[in-house]
Amino acid sequence: xxxxxxxxxxxxxxxxxxxxxxxxxxxxxxxxxxxxxxxxxxxxxxxxxxxxxxxxxxxxxxxxxxxxxxxxxxxxxxxxxxxxxxxxxxxxxxxxxxxxxxxxxxxxxxxxxxxxxxxxxxxxxxxxxxxxxxxxxxxxxxxxxxxxxxxxxxxxxxxxxxxxxxxxxxxxxxxxxxxxxxxxxxxxxxxxxx
Amino acid sequence: xxxxxxxxxxxxxxxxxxxxxxxxxxxxxxxxxxxxxxxxxxxxxxxxxxxxxxxxxxxxxxxxxxxxxxxxxxxxxxxxxxxxxxxxxxxxxxxxxxxxxxxxxxxxxxxxxxxxxxxxxxxxxxxxxxxxxxxxxxxxxxxxxxxxxxxxxxxxxxxxxxxxxxxxxxxxxxxxxxxxxxxxxxxxxxxxxxxxxxxxxxxxxxxxxxxxxxxxxxxxxxxxxxxxxxxxxxxxxxxxxxxxxxxxxxxxxxxxxxxxxxxxxxxxxxxxxxxxxxxxxxxxxxxxxxxxxxxxxxxxxxxxxxxxxxxxxxxxxxxxxxxxxxxxxxxxxxxxxxxxxxxxxxxxxxxxxxxxxxxxxxxxxxxxxxxxxxxxxxxxxxxxxxxxxxxxxxxx
Numbered sequence: 089x090x091x092x093x094x095x096x097x098x099x100x101x102x103x104x105x106x107x108x109x110x111x112x113x114x115x116x117x118x119x120x121x122x123x124x125x126x127x128x129x130x131x132x133x134x135x136x137x138x139x140x141x142x143x144x145x146x147x148x149x150x151x152x153x154x155x156x157x158x159x160x161x162x163x164x165x166x167x168x169x170x171x172x173x174x175x176x177x178x179x180x181x182x183x184x185x186x187x188x189x190x191x192x193x194x195x196x197x198x199x200x201x202x203x204x205x206x207x208x209x210x211x212x213x214x215x216x217x218x219x220x221x222x223x224x225x226x227x228x229x230x231x232x233x234x235x236x237x238x239x240x241x242x243x244x245x246x247x248x249x250x251x252x253x254x255x256x257x258x259x260x261x262x263x264x265x266x267x268x269x270x271x272x273x274x275x276x277x278x279x280x281x282x
Numbered sequence: 283x284x285x286x287x288x289x290x291x292x293x294x295x296x297x298x299x300x301x302x303x304x305x306x307x308x309x310x311x312x313x314x315x316x317x318x319x320x321x322x323x324x325x326x327x328x329x330x331x332x333x334x335x336x337x338x339x340x341x342x343x344x345x346x347x348x349x350x351x352x353x354x355x356x357x358x359x360x361x362x363x364x365x366x367x368x369x370x371x372x373x374x375x376x377x378x379x380x381x382x383x384x385x386x387x388x389x390x391x392x393x394x395x396x397x398x399x400x401x402x403x404x405x406x407x408x409x410x411x412x413x414x415x416x417x418x419x420x421x422x423x424x425x426x427x428x429x430x431x432x433x434x435x436x437x438x439x440x441x442x443x444x445x446x447x448x449x450x451x452x453x454x455x456x457x458x459x460x461x462x463x464x465x466x467x468x469x470x471x472x473x474x475x476x477x478x479x480x481x482x483x484x485x486x487x488x489x490x491x492x493x494x495x496x497x498x499x500x501x502x503x504x505x506x507x508x509x510x511x512x513x514x515x516x517x518x519x520x521x522x523x524x525x526x527x528x529x530x531x532x533x534x535x536x537x538x539x540x541x542x543x544x545x546x547x548x549x550x551x552x553x554x555x556x557x558x559x560x561x562x563x564x565x566x567x568x569x570x571x572x573x574x575x576x577x578x579x580x581x582x583x584x585x586x587x588x589x590x591x592x593x594x595x596x597x598x599x600x601x602x603x604x605x606x607x608x609x610x611x612x613x614x615x616x617x618x619x620x621x622x623x624x625x626x627x628x629x630x631x632x633x634x635x636x637x638x639x640x641x642x643x644x645x646x647x648x649x650x651x652x653x654x655x656x657x658x659x660x661x662x663x664x665x666x667x668x669x670x671x672x673x674x675x676x677x678x
């Protein structure tokens with residue numbers, strides 16, 4: 089346990105290998121934990137199921153954005169070329185679908201990609217500047233050979249003592265409390281009274 | 283009689299009836315078609331060319347898929363490799379089935395008429411390329427290249443069955459790299475020669491890519507159907523899993539879009555430029571009932587498969603995948619029919635019984651060649667270092 093004394097924001101446990109981590113994640117899921125996440129150096133098959141994650145809704149966001157892009161692109165070209173500023177171009181009708189398809193296609197792709205990137209940010213709660221797991225020195229192993237799971241203090245079942253025991257029983261090789269660094273508390277000047 | 287196989291050696295112990303059925307259908311189809319030759323030889327040649335091009339594009343798709351697999355060092359498709367290799371190995375033998383096209387050249391290809399070429403400035407200037415001897419030499423060369431590539435890749439793969447070594451893996455990659463370039467060139471020029479020169483005044487530089495996109499769709503559909511046929515007989519049902527079908531479904535979806543992209547690119551440039559010698563191609567295919575066929579291709583080859591295959595659930599549903607594979611093969615045939623037939627039936631689409639018999643004839647022989655070879659070897663590359671990983675493959 090750390091000897092910092094700032095606010096407790098979560099508890100971090102390290103496991104030996106992906107299989108042990110999957111087992112731990114399933115146990116947390118079955119115990120009804122909500123605010124926990126796993127951190128691994130590479131994607132681990134079956135982790136979504138072990139953590140009890142539902143399928144991402146991102147696909148629907150991308151689909152809807154793509155449809156908006158396509159129909160918006162068509163509407164824009166119709167309004168520009170057939171309504172607001174009609175021009176005869178190489179003898180084609182003002183509203184000529186084949187000529188509009190490339191722009192419709194490109195805008196579909198563009199808005200769908202915006203939907204994918206920004207939708208992903210939204211669902212991952214990005215961008216954010218800091219995360220409790222970074223209070224741990226050891227956590228940098230997550231990009232190398234460490235398999236971590238962290239329960240955040242916001243979880244209704246968060247209890248440092250009990251969670252530590254649970255992690256121990258699941259075979260964690262290292263457990264540490266995630267604590268904010270100690271805040272320097274400035275002493276308020278005491279008013280001199282006469 | 284059911285096909286049976288040994289789960290340890292991955293060898294077929296009883297080949298079942300498919301080979302026999304295919305051979306009977308092939309010979310029967312070709313015999314009926316030959317009878318049709320004596321009643322309407324022109325119709326016979328055009329129907330035959332359509333059927334030949336259909337099955338040749340499946341063979342070419344097999345060659346492409348195999349080389350792509352090696353070049354990308356793919357893991358998921360290892361379990362499908364022997365299937366694509368066997369399709370590839372059947373391709374060079376199609377040179378025998380090309381003979382009727384050679385015999386019918388005078389009926390099929392306008393540019394083979396010397397008197398016509400004399401009178402035609404455009405054809406005269408193209409005569410250095412479009413002449414009978416050079417055409418035959420080129421076709422021979424395509425088949426030679428396909429033969430050498432498939433012999434090397436298939437032979438190395440069989441050698442790997444005896445014992446794996448990094449050298450064999452590397453050899454297949456080394457052959458595939460220049461092989462892919464040769465594939466691109468031969469497919470492009472073969473499609474120019476066999477199909478585009480039906481209308482010798484017209485040209486489109488994207489034509490080869492168009493035929494290529496159709497051929498990839500055809501091989502993917504073919505793979506789905508063969509794998510499902512095996513699965514029905516409990517062969518490889520725990521090796522080719524729903525994860526592999528999902529990937530085939532993704533590729534089917536992707537190449538549906540790719541096909542549409544290429545088809546539209548060809549159409550839009552010609553439509554926009556509006557130059558008579560180029561628009562003629564679409565003019566023919568917009569005339570009379572050909573317009574209906576064009577619309578069937580637009581919706582059947584793009585819109586319907588696009589919508590159906592869009593979701594993840596559809597790609598993982600084997601029934602939907604099977605229906606789409608049959609549908610896309612049918613559409614591939616309509617597509618080739620649409621490329622070939624307007625040269626013969628200018629006034630509107632006519633479906634002849636010869637279209638059916640030639641398809642069954644050439645197809646029966648092709649499937650027979652494929653199946654006979656397939657059952658004679660282990661049906662997966664058992665010693666591929668990535669084989670186990672391929673079986674366990676999962677989509678994230």
